[in-house]
Amino acid sequence: MKKFFNDLKQYKSYMLYAAKANLKAEVASSYLNWLWWILDPLLFMLVYAFVALIVFGKGEPFFPIFVFIGLNSWTFFSKSVNRSVKMIRSHKSTISKVYIPKYVLILVAMMENLFKMAVAFILVLIMMPMYKVPLSWCIPQIIPVFLVMTVFTFGCCCLVLHAGVYFADLSNIVTVFLRLVFYMSGIFYSIPSRVPEPYATYLLCINPMAFMINGLRQSLIYSQIVDYRILLAILAVGVLLSVVGVRTIMKHENNYVKVI
């Protein structure tokens, strides 16, 4: 673990530069540039709005903001995990030439996704007064929730990165699994109000993403207090996953090149 923090310090400038360069490259290679970071969730929001409001006729209050919060945080999580599965393979040329702690690559990806999510959340902040969402002292709660989400995502990414090296088709499974979790996380519906008890509670307790997305909505829309006991429990799980993941990577990372 000491090495982990040393590496963070040592590779800080690399990570920042790499994340920046990647974002720049992404922007440079498309017409609408960074607008896509907003357009993308916006368009998906419209899709889900169509499905929920017109097809099923069951909306939520402040529906666009509601969907937006869910989509943004979900995108952050799923993109980070998806990229981690293929991380080693896609960086083969680099890691076969120079040593780099492999979780640094995860952190670079997460930084990019975090940045994109931050941009998208600006839209949420703009839309909130538009939809006359009542402001409350609950809003700053999003900070601890985001923190826990980051730690939890990192833990998942580490494990998936390691497994992804040895199982070439893991990414297919991860895609399907993420889709399942997507529907169980209440991105475009509200778990507490749509899922009958006791399943709603189960879902929120078992699925950390569902809980955290719900927590963000509680803070931003419903002016409710987040259940910090569960949040702490998720933090504990996230830290545990991270520790196990980092340890595994450290132990095996220099064998990755030999496998791929």
Added chain:
Amino acid sequence: MNAIQVRDLHISYKTIKAQSIRKSLFSLKKSSTDRYEAVRGVSFDVKKGEIIGLIGKNGSGKSTLLRSIAGIFSADSGVIDTMGNNVSLLSIGVGFQNELTGKDNIFLSGLLMGFSKEQIQEKYDEIVRFSELGNFINAPVKTYSSGMHSKLAFSITAILEADIMLIDEVLSVGDRKFKKKSYAKMRELISHEDRTVIIVSHSSDTIRKLCTRVIWLNDGKIVADGDTASTLKKYHEYMDYQEALMAKSDKAYWYNKVKVENNRILLYPTYAKYCDDIRYLCKYILKHCPDWEVVWVKRRENEKIDLVSDKLKLVLEKTPEFYRAIYSAKIIVDDGINITREDIKKHAEQKIYKILKGSLGIKDIRKYAASPRKAAKSARMVNYCISNSPFETDVYRGSFWKENDILEIGHPRNDILFAEEEVKEQIRQKVRSHYKIPEGNKMALYAPTYREKTMLDHERETLDFEMLRKVLSERFGGNFSIIVRPHRKDRGKWPEIEKAPGVINAINYPEIMELMIAADVGITDYSSWIFDFLFLGKPGFIYAPDAERYQEQRGLYYPLEETPFSIARSSRDLETNIRAFQEDEFQEKSKSFLENKHCVESGRSCQSLIESFLKEMN
């Protein structure tokens, strides 16, 4: 001060190929782990400022070793200590992120190499200038040509000077101009006294020019580690040999591949233990011509050559090394009828010398030829035949060497017979102590030639060693030990000699010349050594129970009666002959025999041969 320490390094690839989940679910046993050990117990130190060349054939573990020093591969066991230096690995297809621009990749590579952003910024312009990429530096790397790719990679490593540079096969990148430039830059870089460099290259030229030390890896182990010239030489010899193994029996390949080396001399004896001429010639060359390269052909793997000095190179017949030697030797000397075989097509400037063992021998040598046709063919390649007398010259002429040049200079092996008395006395003592012959005992040498089995039986039944010892003592005084030297083909067929008292089996003694010098009396049937024995002026006898039959089957050049020796057809005859031996009469006869044959032996044969070689070499 060491910059890199490697201790007992083992690196293996577990070929746990990335596999599908289905496979790993259904194959219950742990994934088939084929371990491939790429590096097996390598240890070395690299001093600060050293430039090391790492050589070895493909798959010998060079790149693996380099990568593990760079920290990319983990070792299974062993230690790599780079003493906190920053290490950069330069290899083909350097790790760029293709979507990013050249500029970003410069910074990312630099950061990964352990430089700060400011340091990179400082060198940035220089890198771009060196790489000759111009405006392309702001384009994504995926748009680069492979040449631009490697130019950029080279420039990054070259300009951002790391303490330890590991260079893997990239000294020739880009076009010719850039190649030249990068080579010059590399020279400048690695000549910096604080910079430690390890270069992997298949170009011996590069290694020779740049490196101060070379490590040769083969199958993951260090074969040689030392100065550039000697290690490279060893490596090349090995690689040539490997190449040769593939072209093993391809004579044409070797004929075309090698050039004749002026001072290389190939000695090609029939059989290592019975090749006195070549043996004495070899000793003489090793002693007097130190700058000649002498190659000795072994005809069997397990043959022991007791002449071995590090200057004598041994090659086994029909191996690639043999072919290399036989087509590159300026001088080839053999001592048999069809030794340098008829299917060896020598280069015109190569010279073949033939020394037949016959001397004044009485047996018809044509009978030795397995195939007279082939013998005649190979005889045409011979340049010089070595003879010691008009008689022997006639033997050459009368058999296969009808038109070859003949050097009547005597036989190398007989030089020893004309040696100083002290030398001979030393030899006598040597034989005496070798066979623990009691002080004061005299020695009789009995060495028959090879016969069909029945003849041998006949001879050994009739020869009475006890009688022989007794009669020799009576005639010449003193006690006699009898040294019996059966023909090599008769090995093991004559167990009785081991048991008889005062009789010694000398079949394993390396040189009959020494036995001859040690002996006081010589006895044989038709073997040619007895004629050389005449030069020593000591009594000799012929004991040939099967003379008529032998003459009939084998053919003799002249009747036995023409020799100075008395002829015995039985043990009883031999006893009588020994008793009746007249010293004066024998000396008289032997003198006239040698004169009659115009024998030219004078102890200067080796010297004359060398003079002839020298003439050919110039």
